[in-house]
Amino acid sequence: MDPKLIExxxxxxxxxSYPSNPKELYEPIRYILSLGGKRIRPLVCMMAAEMFxxxxxxxxxxxxxxxxxxxxxxxxxxxxxxxxAPLRRGKxxxxxxWNRDIAILSGDVMLVQxxxxxIQSESEDLKSLIDxxxxxxxxxxxGQQFDMNFETIEDVSLEEYLNMxxxxxxxxxxxxxxxxxxxANASETDAEALYRFGINLGLSFQIQDDYLDSFxxxxxxxxxxxxxxxxNKKTYLLLKAKENASSEQSERLQAAMKLNGEDKVSAVLDxxxxxxxxxxxxxxxxxHYQKALEELxxxxxxxxxxxxxxxxxxxxxxxxx
Amino acid sequence: MDPKLIExxxxxxxxxSYPSNPKELYEPIRYILSLGGKRIRPLVCMMAAEMFxxxxxxxxxxxxxxxxxxxxxxxxxxxxxxxxAPLRRGKxxxxxxWNRDIAILSGDVMLVQxxxxxIQSESEDLKSLIDxxxxxxxxxxxGQQFDMNFETIEDVSLEEYLNMxxxxxxxxxxxxxxxxxxxANASETDAEALYRFGINLGLSFQIQDDYLDSFxxxxxxxxxxxxxxxxNKKTYLLLKAKENASSEQSERLQAAMKLNGEDKVSAVLDxxxxxxxxxxxxxxxxxHYQKALEELxxxxxxxxxxxxxxxxxxxxxxxxx
Numbered sequence: 001m002d003p004k005l006i007e008x009x010x011x012x013x014x015x016x017s018y019p020s021n022p023k024e025l026y027e028p029i030r031y032i033l034s035l036g037g038k039r040i041r042p043l044v045c046m047m048a049a050e051m052f053x054x055x056x057x058x059x060x061x062x063x064x065x066x067x068x069x070x071x072x073x074x075x076x077x078x079x080x081x082x083x084x085a086p087l088r089r090g091k092x093x094x095x096x097x098w099n100r101d102i103a104i105l106s107g108d109v110m111l112v113q114x115x116x117x118x119i120q121s122e123s124e125d126l127k128s129l130i131d132x133x134x135x136x137x138x139x140x141x142x143g144q145q146f147d148m149n150f151e152t153i154e155d156v157s158l159e160e161y162l163n164m165x166x167x168x169x170x171x172x173x174x175x176x177x178x179x180x181x182x183x184a185n186a187s188e189t190d191a192e193a194l195y196r197f198g199i200n201l202g203l204s205f206q207i208q209d210d211y212l213d214s215f216x217x218x219x220x221x222x223x224x225x226x227x228x229x230x231x232n233k234k235t236y237l238l239l240k241a242k243e244n245a246s247s248e249q250s251e252r253l254q255a256a257m258k259l260n261g262e263d264k265v266s267a268v269l270d271x272x273x274x275x276x277x278x279x280x281x282x283x284x285x286x287x288h289y290q291k292a293l294e295e296l297x298x299x300x301x302x303x304x305x306x307x308x309x310x311x312x313x314x315x316x317x318x319x320x321x
Numbered sequence: 322m323d324p325k326l327i328e329x330x331x332x333x334x335x336x337x338s339y340p341s342n343p344k345e346l347y348e349p350i351r352y353i354l355s356l357g358g359k360r361i362r363p364l365v366c367m368m369a370a371e372m373f374x375x376x377x378x379x380x381x382x383x384x385x386x387x388x389x390x391x392x393x394x395x396x397x398x399x400x401x402x403x404x405x406a407p408l409r410r411g412k413x414x415x416x417x418x419w420n421r422d423i424a425i426l427s428g429d430v431m432l433v434q435x436x437x438x439x440i441q442s443e444s445e446d447l448k449s450l451i452d453x454x455x456x457x458x459x460x461x462x463x464g465q466q467f468d469m470n471f472e473t474i475e476d477v478s479l480e481e482y483l484n485m486x487x488x489x490x491x492x493x494x495x496x497x498x499x500x501x502x503x504x505a506n507a508s509e510t511d512a513e514a515l516y517r518f519g520i521n522l523g524l525s526f527q528i529q530d531d532y533l534d535s536f537x538x539x540x541x542x543x544x545x546x547x548x549x550x551x552x553n554k555k556t557y558l559l560l561k562a563k564e565n566a567s568s569e570q571s572e573r574l575q576a577a578m579k580l581n582g583e584d585k586v587s588a589v590l591d592x593x594x595x596x597x598x599x600x601x602x603x604x605x606x607x608x609h610y611q612k613a614l615e616e617l618x619x620x621x622x623x624x625x626x627x628x629x630x631x632x633x634x635x636x637x638x639x640x641x642x
Contacts, residue, residue, distance in 0.1 A: 082422040
């Protein structure tokens with residue numbers, strides 16, 4: 001990540017001013033925006049704009065970047081209510097710290113504030129810019145709905161799962177890149193290529209997230225390896241395993257998933273390996289990563305202007321060490 | 322109301338097409354928009370545009386009108402969750418018919434859809450149009466927060482109450498009028514006058530709503546007279562009564578409010594009359610109504626072009642019979 005750009009975003013987000021009343025509405029907004037995070041969406045938006053000649057720290061770009069981060073945080077506040085999550089970035093979620101109603105309403109205000117930032121971006125084609133934002137915003141909501149549906153549906157296909165993570169995670173990343181490019185008057189072809197770069201990078205990242213939860217080096221992984229298995233979470237690995245399994249293997253997988261604790265994790269992992277799911281997953285991660293790089297490659301600017309986003313992709317995917 | 326214009330709005334809202342999936346997200350939107358209602362916000366938006374020469378049924382105006390009605394319905398869906406309301410227009414609310422999470426998320430989608438309509442309005446100054454919408458949207462949310470706060474605060478002043486109803490009800494009416502005028506390229510002076518017409522009409526209407534709940538002719542009033550008194554609702558009448566009361570009268574008011582049923586209603590009504598609150602309320606209704614008409618009067622178009630909005634105001638306030 002570029003620490004200088006992230007510092008600029010943080011400063012922008014933390015210096016936002018709010019009415020003092022009703023404080024129940026504005027304190028949660030200040031709170032959630034101060035909790036940090038990778039700020040990856042505003043970051044790639046700024047980098048995309050810079051790639052096409054608009055300085056990353058120009059006012060216009062910063063408004064757009066802020067709008068995207070505020071939208072992302074709006075979606076976190078509302079998703080956390082739905083998921084009944086107690087913690088976000090190690091701190092109490094808004095509905096826990098205040099209450100459900102305040103989380104709904106301050107989230108609503110944030111969604112409007114995102115548009116307040118967008119319209120200040122001095123775009124030459126504000127309509128197209130907001131149109132792109134609207135479409136992506138709705139897709140993100142669709143992703144959340146599919147994710148909730150999948151919790152109670154037994155038969156989720158791998159294809160449906162990939163569609164869900166694309167909507168829920170990759171879409172806003174791709175949108176951020178594309179909007180940065182659009183603001184800098186990139187050609188539609190280039191803006192679309194950057195969008196697909198974002199979709200593929202987002203997919204690669206999310207599939208890797210699933211992979212690491214099961215196959216990470218426990219000494220380097222930040223959380224418990226096997227958490228998804230213990231929670232019966234529908235992941236790329238589990239859905240691919242179901243796809244690959246013979247009926248006999250499928251029965252063994254079901255039996256393994258009825259075990260508890262370490263026994264469950266190791267039995268399921270053994271089956272994942274037997275079914276070649278670890279390798280399938282690695283291939284999928286690599287396929288989307290390479291596809292992302294190809295999309296970046298095809299963009300009609302000098303290679304050196306693409307280097308920052310290429311490096312960012314490598315860092316996000318931990319391919320740099 | 323103009324039945325022809327309302328028919329056009331209904332047709333527009335009901336012919337909106339939605340993705341088929343995820344149906345949990347789109348069925349509630351279709352449902353809430355089909356429940357009818359007075360459609361007063363899109364109606365005044367169309368009338369305001371027409372007043373400045375843009376046909377009420379032109380595509381551009383219809384998109385704006387739809388956006389305002391969709392926003393209004395978004396706010397109803399989310400408010401109903403917060404108020405735990407089981408019914409809306411005599412039918413199950415979205416969170417009752419589906420569930421809380423679906424009501425949150427489909428509401429979020431509606432808020433984005435409102436912007437999707439707005440940007441299709443072919444405004445010559447889209448930025449200013451959306452800027453006005455954003456400001457009003459946030460004020461509406463503030464109004465809902467104040468309304469929720471007032472439920473648990475003992476000492477609400479009449480001024481705070483008036484501010485709350487202005488935000489929660491009058492603001493979006495005023496915004497709809499102003500945006501219609503803006504789209505039709507009215508001067509800022511005229512657009513602002515129309516905005517104040519809306520604020521005052523909205524206030525007059527809301528105060529009359531409070532008045533009728535206590536002093537309506539029971540044979541003509543659609544619901545139980547005295548409902549607000551029974552529910553200890555903080556209304557214009559109650560807050561004005563507290564303001565007018567001597568300490569002795571204040572004690573009697575408190576005692577009356579501890580009674581039940583018909584006894585409570587008649588005791589409180591007697592005190593309201595003793596304190597002259599009924600007349601104060603009538604004066605306030607009339608003051609804002611007259612102010613609204615003055616604002617309309619001041620607008621720089623022919624009187625005959627103002628007649629539809631003047632007639633609408635009279636109808637809304639039931640001053641026409």
